[in-house]
């Protein structure tokens with residue numbers, strides 16, 4: 001059976017806390033792309049205590065990447081969903097060059113390729129401050145920050161009214177582990193897309209609205 005065709009494919013790159021989820025929510029709506037976030041898929045599996053969630057939880061709690069085979073199978077299944085046919089915005093995948101190569105092959109089978117890989121670049125000290133002050137909503141993972149993006153009503157999501165909570169992996173020790181273990185692989189993925197000629201680096205230390213506007217302009221300059 002042939003695979004479902006996929007439209008436009010954008011890969012949003014950035015370190016933990018760089019603002020991928022924040023920007024993906026804005027860009028996916030503006031560009032009409034399905035927002036596919038492997039971290040959100042893993043968190044849903046952990047919450048529902050599925051076999052995938054049981055495997056993923058230990059890695060996530062230690063700030064490590066979940067093994068490639070499990071992650072790739074989950075991503076390929078998501079690519080088969082009907083909304084992916086209209087194009088996708090990937091957030092949190094690929095995280096290493098093995099995942100990047102598998103993605104290229106999977107997209108080729110579906111008549112597509114990575115059109116652009118915007119990289120939200122943020123200094124490490126700023127990442128720690130962003131993750132330490134982050135709160136997200138239970139219903140859909142909408143991100144807030146106690147200083148830079150507080151909700152209108154404390155503890156409640158502006159968008160869907162659900163409770164806000166702090167992720168287990170945003171505790172200071174796990175944040176350090178995530179940065180230590182994941183920044184090297186991110187550098188390799190950035191190099192992979194630079195070599196492919198699709199990398200678009202954006203200054204992520206600016207405000208949320210300015211970063212959105214920079215991302216939209218690099219994505220519209222096709």
Ligand code: AP5
Pocket residue numbers: 014015016017018019020021022023038039040042059060063064065066067071091092093094095099130131133134135143144145146148149169178204205206207208209211
């Ligand atoms: P995942 O959920 O992907 O986490 P992450 O990459 O560590 O990224 P975050 O969600 O922490 O940050 P973000 O860049 O989305 O920033 P946000 O917009 O929230 O992955 C979690 C775990 O799952 C991984 O550690 C791994 O174990 C596993 N996993 C996931 N994908 C995997 C894969 N492909 N392979 C293997 N394992 C995988 O913003 C952060 C904060 O900053 C918020 O409070 C926000 O309000 C604020 N903020 C955002 N932008 C700005 C701005 N411009 N100025 C000021 N504040 C801002």
